[in-house]
Amino acid sequence: MRIAIVTDAWEPQVNGVVRTLQAVRALLELQGHEIFVVSPERFYSVPCPTYPEIRLAMASTGMVGALLEAFAPDAVHLATEGPVCVAARRWCRRRRFPFTTAYHTQFPDYVSARSGVPAEWIWRYIRWFHGPSQAILASTPSIRRTLVDHGLHHVRHWGRGVDLSNFRADVKSYPALAHLPRPIQLYVGRVAVEKNIDAFLGSRHPGTRIVVGDGPARAALEAAHPEAIFMGARFGDELASIYAAADVFVFPSRTDTFGLVMIEALACGTPVAGYPVTGPVDVLTPETGATAELLDDAIAEALTRDRAACAAHGRTFTWEASAAQFLDALVPVEAARAAA
Template sequence: MRIAIATDAWAPQVNGVVRTLQAVTAELGAMGHDVCVIAPDQFLTVPCPSYPEIRLALTTQAGVGRRIAEFGAEAIHIAIEGPIGLAARRHCLGRRLAFTTAYHTQFPDYVAERTGMPAEWFWHYIRWFHAPSAAVLASTPSVEAILERRGVGPVQRWGRGVDLALFRPDRAAHPAFAALPRPIQLYVGRVAVEKNIEAFLACDTPGTKVVVGDGPARAALSRDYPEVRFLGALHGEELASAYAGADVFVFPSRTDTFGLVMIEALACGAPVAAYPVTGPVDILDPSSAAMDDDLATAIGRALACDRGAAAAYGATFGWRRSAEQFLGALVPQGEGRRQLAA
């Protein structure tokens, strides 16, 4: 099948959405499908207000539509509710082409956090954007419930996976950890206000806190917490060695829809500490993680978890199953036209 994916999140951005799309695209290719990714690197871009590391494409319905048409897409997926997603949506609606969408990010909560405006205002946009979709893909039961409660759907499940060849427990610890006081408590991800990292850094726990990642909040946090080690963004084997060298992985976000970094950490043998909120409650297993409304308590309990159990549980997440779920939700254009005409 020839599958077009329109996305506003793509390399060089570093986040769970990009890793998910890259991994699933690779799996689809290995399964014999032809995938065309329409992404910001194909257009002129401008920095996103308040988050310049993210570039927004300057494009039109014609620019995106031409790529979809020239590729001869038999199925179309719109991944993000941004400029490219909007252009792809307009193209599909104008030509009565069926498409699927996905809800990757708690967009209303993030925008509300950055602007101070009510999240409900942005849910109007989310409902409007996804209304014509043949299926809205969601990563967990909790996200499905949120979308259904907000009037977004129909919803189908699309889980996540781990590159088990890269993220594994036999990795040597990152060399930066060698002289650090234990236990090492690790955060990996965007360093931004919506990730609630300060709740982790403010915890009164022994050992060393390490932050891997970059983002607009890094300068302020490194100034306010000089005892914390900020290593910047790591990739590939360096990232895997950071997970493997940590005594506990801390996930302080209260707004993520999934939290891909949690299962990467588990696959490397690092138990996880988190709040009992959407994402962690759907993913984590008591044998290898601890959740508590007091994050310091969760960290202490997670440190007692068995690393072997963490690695075994992390190894149950594979990208092939995720790609199969994605493929099963797609609507081929012949079938999609029949649905639109009904």
């Protein structure tokens, strides 16, 4: 199948959306599918206000449509709600070309946190964007319920996976962390305001708090929490060994839809602590982590979990299953027109 994936989030960004699309694309190409990615790198772009690491592409419907027409896809998937996907959406609508969408991030909450605009105003846009799609792909039952509660009922499950060749229980623990006061409490991800990292760094559980990742909030957080260790971005085997060295992984976000880093930590045998919100409540089991409105309580409880159980649960999340779910949700144009 010839599949066009249109996205406003792509390299060099490092986030869950990009990593998911990269992993699924790689597996589908191995299966013989031809994947064409339409991303901001193909157009002139400007920094996103308040978030300059994200580029907003100046992509017109004609520009995006010309790329899609040249590729002649059998199916189109719109991964984000930004300008590139809006242009592709217009092209699809004008040609009665079916398309699927995905709800990767709590976009209304993110915009509200950064701008002060009421989240319900943004939900009007979300309903407009996703409403005409053949299916909205969502990663968890909580996100499905959120979409349904806001009037979007055509939701399909699209789970996430772990690179189990890299993130695994037998990986060697990061030696440079061995001397630190325990328990070692770890955060991995973007260092940005919506990730609520200040709540993690402000927790009072004894031990060492480590932040792996980079982002616009790093300088302020380092200044406010000099006792914490900021390691910057780490990847691959090095990141896996850091997960393995931690006694607990702390996921303080209240706005993520899933949290790939949680299942990576679990696959390395590290239990997870978080708030009882979308993401942690969908991913964690009573044997592999803990959630509580007081993060200190969640950390203390998660530290009692068995690492072998965590690793076993982490191994249940595979990119092969994720790619199969994505492919099954697509609506090829010929099939849609035949059914019309």
